[in-house]
Amino acid sequence: xxxxxxxxxxxxxxxGEGPRSLDDLAALLDVHKTTVLRxxxxxxxxxxxxxxxxxxxHLGAGLFALSSRAxxxxxxxxxxxxxxxALNRETxxxxxxxxxxxxxxxxxxxxxxRHPVRMYSRIGLRARLHCTAxxxxxxAGLPEAERRAVAGSIEYEAMTPNTLTGPEALLAELSRxxxxxxxxxxxxxxxxxxxVGAPIRxxxxxxxxxxxxxxxxxxxxxxxxxxxxPDLLKTTAAVSADCGWHxxxxxxxxxx
Amino acid sequence: xxxxxxxxxxxxxxxGEGPRSLDDLAALLDVHKTTVLRxxxxxxxxxxxxxxxxxxxHLGAGLFALSSRAxxxxxxxxxxxxxxxALNRETxxxxxxxxxxxxxxxxxxxxxxRHPVRMYSRIGLRARLHCTAxxxxxxAGLPEAERRAVAGSIEYEAMTPNTLTGPEALLAELSRxxxxxxxxxxxxxxxxxxxVGAPIRxxxxxxxxxxxxxxxxxxxxxxxxxxxxPDLLKTTAAVSADCGWHxxxxxxxxxx
DNA sequence: ATGTACGTTGCGTATTTTGCAACGCGACGG
DNA sequence: CCGTCGCGTTGCAAAATACGCAACGTACAT
Numbered sequence: 001x002x003x004x005x006x007x008x009x010x011x012x013x014x015x016g017e018g019p020r021s022l023d024d025l026a027a028l029l030d031v032h033k034t035t036v037l038r039x040x041x042x043x044x045x046x047x048x049x050x051x052x053x054x055x056x057x058h059l060g061a062g063l064f065a066l067s068s069r070a071x072x073x074x075x076x077x078x079x080x081x082x083x084x085x086a087l088n089r090e091t092x093x094x095x096x097x098x099x100x101x102x103x104x105x106x107x108x109x110x111x112x113x114r115h116p117v118r119m120y121s122r123i124g125l126r127a128r129l130h131c132t133a134x135x136x137x138x139x140a141g142l143p144e145a146e147r148r149a150v151a152g153s154i155e156y157e158a159m160t161p162n163t164l165t166g167p168e169a170l171l172a173e174l175s176r177x178x179x180x181x182x183x184x185x186x187x188x189x190x191x192x193x194x195x196v197g198a199p200i201r202x203x204x205x206x207x208x209x210x211x212x213x214x215x216x217x218x219x220x221x222x223x224x225x226x227x228x229x230p231d232l233l234k235t236t237a238a239v240s241a242d243c244g245w246h247x248x249x250x251x252x253x254x255x256x
Numbered sequence: 257x258x259x260x261x262x263x264x265x266x267x268x269x270x271x272g273e274g275p276r277s278l279d280d281l282a283a284l285l286d287v288h289k290t291t292v293l294r295x296x297x298x299x300x301x302x303x304x305x306x307x308x309x310x311x312x313x314h315l316g317a318g319l320f321a322l323s324s325r326a327x328x329x330x331x332x333x334x335x336x337x338x339x340x341x342a343l344n345r346e347t348x349x350x351x352x353x354x355x356x357x358x359x360x361x362x363x364x365x366x367x368x369x370r371h372p373v374r375m376y377s378r379i380g381l382r383a384r385l386h387c388t389a390x391x392x393x394x395x396a397g398l399p400e401a402e403r404r405a406v407a408g409s410i411e412y413e414a415m416t417p418n419t420l421t422g423p424e425a426l427l428a429e430l431s432r433x434x435x436x437x438x439x440x441x442x443x444x445x446x447x448x449x450x451x452v453g454a455p456i457r458x459x460x461x462x463x464x465x466x467x468x469x470x471x472x473x474x475x476x477x478x479x480x481x482x483x484x485x486p487d488l489l490k491t492t493a494a495v496s497a498d499c500g501w502h503x504x505x506x507x508x509x510x511x512x
Numbered sequence: 513a514t515g516t517a518c519g520t521t522g523c524g525t526a527t528t529t530t531g532c533a534a535c536g537c538g539a540c541g542g
Numbered sequence: 543c544c545g546t547c548g549c550g551t552t553g554c555a556a557a558a559t560a561c562g563c564a565a566c567g568t569a570c571a572t
Contacts, residue, residue, distance in 0.1 A: 002298045003528065004260040004560070009302045016325035022519065032562045037520075042261045046269075050358025055519070059326035061362035065380030067323030069272035070315035072378075102306025106317035124321030259559065260529070278550065288531045293551070311550070513572100520567075528560070536551075542544090 019056040098134035133197030134210040136183035141207025198236040203244030275312040354390035389453030390466040392439035397463025454492040459500030
């Protein structure tokens, strides 16, 4: 592990909370300000930070540039964007897109609800593997062995009274999700938020992303959230088609 | 300057070009792979990179998280978003939002054209100070002395036959921009692209961002681009109002 | 003019980083 | 099955870099 690099990353995270002076940042790291200045100079060279006229440091536009390239490496995001924007407009609720990568489920796009009461989230945040609709969809799309390995490695924190609290319960839920083609979060992550999630598939049929609709219970109860599921499924089917996915004919048709 | 940190940042930039192995990255930096592994481990700890099942490294979701926070620190972006999205839908052309920070003009949002032929750009990229509409708008919004200092520090690369090639010409153009309330890029940055840009103001009247419409000449000639200027001006006025800007009454009204 | 706050520069040493050598694992070929 | 290859990983001592000190520079207030 690299100590200098860790310090620099701590600086970036701190600046995510707001502008800071050289002295602020030196105090944060408990090092001499010369040390911090050198790190900042290096970060500034790549535009990851900039310094304003009052000598306060801010996160810089180089982060957007890196982030944009990272997002471009996830083509499903651009493919899904118009569809999810439309779903957000039609339902008025928060729509998320998430992907499974590096052993975690992360939000890679978001369309905010128009309502004043909404669920807090942000692109780049991790979704809890055991209690969110998108995570269930993505885990359900993994091969059986990998699904079991992941389920066995999770720390099952009971977020609410509804949260699944062990691998057996989660694996059973994931089987249901794989069977029915969608997932629900019935107040499992946050007591007063309900979500439905559905898979987006690529040309080879692999689940490459999950889209969801999240609604605070003050707006819609769980049954009403289920009522928007067909819209979500239609949307994910359209995105999947754009990703090259073709629905297989039903088995009966093959007997002709 | 910090050598370790520089190396890590080079890794991030390289991964912006696509997935890489440990050996690829060690060759890039011309260091032993142990050294690279330690840097990657540190980056992985903050989710700035992740390693897939084939041991290839990718840019990670922690970048989205940092970038999201950086964007949240630029509230004009959220304020402008619905307006710019509407402008993009109504005109069908590429719409950009840019800000002046750390001595450079950077794109902080973008709404892509629906047309197959469009201008290449990306959030986080810098706009050329001497030949883009957004840069002219933002520089024109600076205090006179600062404007002159910036104009004197630019490297005037002649991108096209139309490009302004010296501080006197640019300062004269900026005076026109400040007077008329909008800027044009008449094939100055790229021969076959025309743009119009307009300022977004905050409650104190300072220019805090610039919005623009960019059109390839194969779609609209310069006169036709000017024809969409009223839509742009209406949009930037609406965003400015949402930022707290109030148009001052004209001088005649004060004589009552 | 002096003092304070805070950013900046140059230098030698202390600490961290680095690369070597060896190991571990999986895939492939004989 | 065994051996080899390719490539990731670990532990250690030496090399290199990072670090903090001391001093300086600038702006502001008294």
